Amino acid sequence: MVGFNKNIMRTILIASYVMLIALIVAGVSSVFSYLNTGADRSTMLHTEIQKVEQYLPKVVWEPIQNEGRPMDKKNLKSLENNYLDAWYVRQVAYKTNKIAGIKDYYTESARENLYNLIEHNKGENITIESTTLKHNPTLEFFSEDGQLAVITDKDVVEYKRVFKSDKLVLETTETSTYKIIFLLEDGFWRIRHLVKKNTKPYLNNSKTISVNNLNIKGINYYPQANPWNMFGDAFSKDTIAKDFKFIRDAGLNSVRIFVQYEDFGKANVDVKKLEKLKQTLDAADENNLKVVLTLFDFYGDYSVMNWTLNQRHAEKIVVFVKNHNALLAYDIKNEPNLDFDSRGKDNVIAWLDNMIDLVKSVDDTHPVTIGWSNTESASILKNKVDFVSFHYYEDLEDLNEAIKTLKTEINNKPIVLQEFGLSSYRGLWKPFGSSEEDQANYHKKAQEIIAKNNLQFMSWTLYDFAEIPKEVVGRLPWRKRVQGRFGFINQNGETKPAFKYISKE
Template sequence: MMAKKNLYRALLLLSFLAVNAGIIYGLAAAWSFLNTGADKSAILHIGGTIEQAYQPKIIWTIEGQRGRKISKQALGELEKDYLNAWYVKNIALNSYDQLGIADYYTEDARKQVNNLVQNNQDNHVRIATTTLSHHPQLEFYSLDGKLAVLTDHNVVQFEKVYIDGTLVHQQRTLHSYQVILMLEDGFWRIRQMVKIPNPDETENEPKQLSFDTKKWRGINYYPKDNPWNMFGRTFDESYIQKDFRTINTMGLHSVRVFVPFEVFGGASVKEEMLAQLEKLLDIAKEHNLKVLVTLFDFYGNYDLMDWTLTHRHAETIVSRLKSHEALLGWDIKNEPDLDFESRGKDNVLGWLSEMAKQIKQNDSIHPVTIGWSTPEAAVHLANEMDFVSFHYYEAPENFTERFLALKDSVYDKPLVLEEYGKSSYSGIWNLFSNSEDAQASYYEKMQTILTKEQLPYFIWTLYDFETVPSSVVGRKPWRKAPQKYFGLIDSEGKEKPAYRIIDGKRKGTTN
């Protein structure tokens, strides 16, 4: 009997302790929540950290800062919350959703944001906007670490203004701001942000590039066994060595390669991928080849809120390779005009125009182009490019007229036929109406025209491929089958008749 009483007492005591522990834990969790704020990524519904969605370039100046010297960690926290404040405001202006504003603006400051957003909503105005770069100078950091004053010089911002869903205005602006921030409940919050005049700065004249496209004779390159998938685990230096030796032996001088955006890591470019791309350029140099790098392949999101991520992708690659002796130039995007209908022509062109500026800021030496899918599409942004590139896969008989029309439209801009070729596929999907000899005849006609017009070119492509990913041409077999047979060399390594048409050294026409 006594044993049962002791057991009951023990159970009651344990229950009491468990209940109290639960209460204490709940109070502690609530206190922690109130002091640190809700999870920032959850607030903004972005499925990850804000840093994964918004990465404008930021360069700090802390020399001459007054007050307490700021630590690297404290500066990092200040930077993070300051950029987050810009991000949540951009979201609010675009969607009228003000979640997150309370975390990054003090009470008085968020009233101003709320009034602005409400006024826009009442007038059916929506502003899609993002900042592209910041140059904050820390003016003051208080002794208690709870007050910071900075001047953000030359903030580059791009915005599109919509009224009732119709785009009425878009612009790229440059402004400077005086900003006061307070540390409250674990967040740096903007207390005041005032636009101030920009300092007078003399814009640097763009450098005149020196390059000669007339001798460019090249080929679009993928290895035979892993087309559209040459980087990562499938990267094989020995195959590239062999293929580049073959390309050089043919009398060609250059290759065009493609950087798949997501595979390379998007905004956070993977070191492994970057090292492999650099190694490819090293191999090209060994074989006296130059490389035209297409920076964005398999990329199709031109949304303004995504711009800074693509800028970091380009900045990382361009900064790493811009001094490489084998680098020929930069091709921003492969056939972006094919995205006009699905993504919006203005969105695509706006992204391309800004990307060209970003690349030239990081590399003022190498030329920049865009790989348009047709001669007609290549008139877009021609004045902003260093040379104009286009693709052509139709009958040789129609080429000259369309080429000359483009030439007249872009005046003195150098032109490059960046992709051209003909499949040798003969099968059920084209009623066995083609052949390798027909492919050779196509090249013979095209090479005659290109020689006459002194038009530089990149052939599509070195090899036939046994497999073509559905992501390239879709799942329809009548589209996939021809795509496998564009090579000058078949999938077994045998030279096709077209190879002998292109082989400049064999014909004694390597220049």
């Protein structure tokens, strides 16, 4: 037995020794491979300064007619990627006053000026939030040995906010032309020299669209079985088409639907979701309904560093739908003023302002609005939107006065009461809530006010819902139950008394 135990111990020791040697050899091999092949830059960079899905400004190259050696598409794409990486790490550095990543995209001599500026800003407690929105590069020169390249980047659109001691001291959007010299080092293009010239204020060419013939009599729409997940696995064009026919037969002419930023793939928009969106627009067109398309639902990060991702998302959707006959208008964001406290009012408004410009640069035919949650915010960006939209869930007794005040602030633009309604929930979680009869009286009175003030409208909403996602009103049952009973049709598919007043006609 003693000899047997010794054999077991000897076997364990030998196996442990072999495993240890194997681990050492693997480790040495990894180091050797790293030193000989050069580290993958994505493993060298901190995750917060990687460009992948972080920074996607619009880039439009001029036709390649450079001096020197011809540059193939693969090399040009590599140059573009490294160039944008350089912009991004610089923007991160200016925001954080840290130099991480700078050495990967700038040569030693080019880094010196950046380091000096960052050190100065740190000492003065200055931070800069910035991004570029559009680049128009031209390849001027590519050396015969493939080690040097020169580009001119014309009319770069650059937005920046400068803070001193956390106080905003400057906000500007400008265009500049840059001359850049690159050196190929370790397989990557690094900026050797960058000169900025011809800086001038950015002139926005987007114009408001006349919508004097706008005539919205509509409703906010989600299918009853899958609200807030309209384009998910349970998507059904047949169900939507049936609902749209019902809406049209009820005397309405339009629906408001919602595109969720993450659900549609963020910057890399999901083509399957786009196809479902097209089928929805097709169903509207087949039933003579127009669609107000609300973008960026369930999105609340207005950080300047994310603007280019947001713009690529919006751009792809707008390009996809802009020629569809059912499209009526774009609603840039649902109730963005609810994010003023948590995200900063200035941040939210700047994001909206620039997003309007982006949408109008892609589609200059369809009008744009913003779905404000109240009348107090509805005049914000009134000169940028084509019609003004607001939501109202307060006491109807105060609505006439609120409309009167809003009209004095709006310069002859149509006003749409884009959401309004009353829940008919009265139960365990709200025993003194409103009844279905109360809901009917509410809509009767609301339509009288709408007619009196010559408003256009989109009520909330067609159906009562059994399930309300927590993202909508949180987890509290008394809030979810109330939210589930705003419809004109109950969960059994029966019209409620309020249905009589779904339209003012």
